[in-house]
Amino acid sequence: MTTGAEPGSGFAWPDLLCDPVRSLPEHARLWVALSGGLDSVLLLHLVTACHKNRVPVGAIHVNHQLQPNAGTTEGFCRQQCQALGIPLRVETVTVDRGRSGAGVGGIEEAARKARYRAFEALVQADDLLLMAHHADDQAETVLFRLIRGSGVAGLAGMPRFRSLGRGHLVRPLLALERSELEYWARKASLTWVDDPSNDDQGYDRNYLRHAILPGLRARWPGLIQRLRHSAGACGESQQLNDRLAALQWQSVADGQGRVSVTGLRALSLPEQKNLVRWWAREHGYPAPVVADWQQVMTDLLAAGVDREPELRADGFSLRRFQGHVYLVPTPSALPDESVELLPGRPVSWGPWQLQLEPVANPESARPPIRVSTRRGGERLRTHPDRSSKTLKNWLQEQSIPPWERARLPLVFAGSEADGELIAVADLWCSDRYSGSAPAAGWRLIVTRECD
Known part of the structure; x- marks a missing residue:
């Protein structure tokens, strides 16, 4: 557990931190994703100072049961919320280690999915869930996705605002570096819990954080903000891509959620890829990861009429039938018998x-x-x-x-x-x-x- 001095009273938070927390979209209720770490504890205090007694404010803590101090961290979050007069919702999830992929990276991804499922189940219409991601997190995300070969959408990093279940997610601290947050957390004498897994470089993000980024920042001191600006530029490019896809959808779709094979054939390969990715995201699925788009689109659009070509992706597939391409959700299991x-x-x-x-x-x-x-x-x-x-x-x-x-x-x-x-x-x-x-x-x- 890390702390500055003993908590004082009447601390005045600077506009540097309060302005982005005050500048939120319209909402009926606020939730703070509280992990117990420095960033989320700071955000909880900021939200309490800026919004308590104006709109209902609550916190949610997801206990993944993965760390030896998971119970201690949960108890700490309860104490923090009780001291601030903020109701806390604790969601205990079980991460399936057997199906999470090889190594700790797979567990990391499985834990993230479990966490977001808990968030999606919690938020209601007109709710905002606030998360404490900052500029350093954004830099790690951009570098990680660059290494994985992501396109413009991935290199745009984490959005400040997006839909989440029936509500929305907001990251108000995304433009601030962690060093700034830590300075003010200590200034306010806040207490937080250090997650021991943050030092485990078996996790890809921790490896970037501890082994790669320090050297890059020493060479280029403004690296974090430069990466933030690059992510912003990629985000703008993705907005243009989405706008193009939405316009082209009007000419290739048939009003029944299907796409004309003839219409798709008239587009260039980059336009076909862009439209397919947009189509998937519009249905709530991740964009498909394809090694050879040229071959996939050729199979999908040019195979003989007696063929049933299919592009399988995460949660759905694209299938062709009678001159149209359908986006087909991965089917659920049916009863074995009548x-x-x-x-x-x-x-x-x-x-x-x-x-x-x-x-x-x-x-x-x-x-x-x-x-x-x-x-x-x-x-x-x-x-x-x-x-x-x-x-x-x-x-x-x-x-x-x-x-x-x-x-x-x-x-x-x-x-x-x-x-x-x-x-x-x-x-x-x-x-x-x-x-x-x-x-x-x-x-x-x-x-x-x-x-």
Whole structure:
């Protein structure tokens, strides 16, 4: 634990620190991400001085359970908030070490994801979550992404303001160097906890912080601010890239969230890459990392009509069907076996929700109704006066993309051996189970959430 002198009273924070904390977007509530370190403790005190008694202020501490002093740090955060009269929310998370990748770098990334999931679950509409990242953190981020081969978007570093869950995230101290923050923290006699993992150079960022940046700063004393300005310039370039992508989207998209293959082919390769990255970010996914964009776009746009080319990325894939490219979220798992559909007990099936409700003669006999996926050979009769047709041919006629056909919930009435197909997802439902007065006395309702 590190401290200056014993905390005094009536300390006047300088405008250098208060101005960026006061200059926040419109909000109904403020949250401070409190790790217990110098930066976040300083931010907590600044927010308390500038905003307490004006808007509700709270703090959130995420306990990753990774360090021996995790419990001590949590207790310290509780003491700090209690002394300031600030409510504290503690979220204890479990970092899956087995799936976090090789080495401490993988654990570091897994912990970051767990932390942000906790933040996203906390903030509500009109909430702001404030984080204490500063100019040194920004420099480390830019250098780290440069080493990883990031493009302009990555080299823009951490944004000062961005959406987070239903609210937004703000980094008000991003223009200030850590040395400035430490000077004022000691001046105010603040106390904080030093994370022992910050000295472990097995973490990439710590290696940059301790082994690389000191030498660079000794050679170029203004390095941190220079990198901040470079990140700002990259950020401006990315804004222009996003603006271009948004304009081109209007000419290549079809109004249903799909992109025309012909429209994409008309763009240059850099424009195609820019549009795909923008498209992914607009849906909340990270931009895809691709080794050979030329080959990927050729496969996606020029493969034969009998092919099903696919670009897989983190959380989604791009797939082509009938002259369009679709952004397809990575599907969730479906039940392994058929599920019985009972009144008052809705069934979730991927993005679909199915429910059965009585509308007349609820005491009348109800055949067993179950939900399943395709097994092959299913037939349906879309109208009593028409002959039946295979489900396979009907789905093709409806232009349902191939990757969706195997996941559609099929609803059967009757026994497992000779049940009648009465609904296909939200695409079709038998008249006997739909409408204002279904003949079966039961109404089947199938809805689909937006992907």
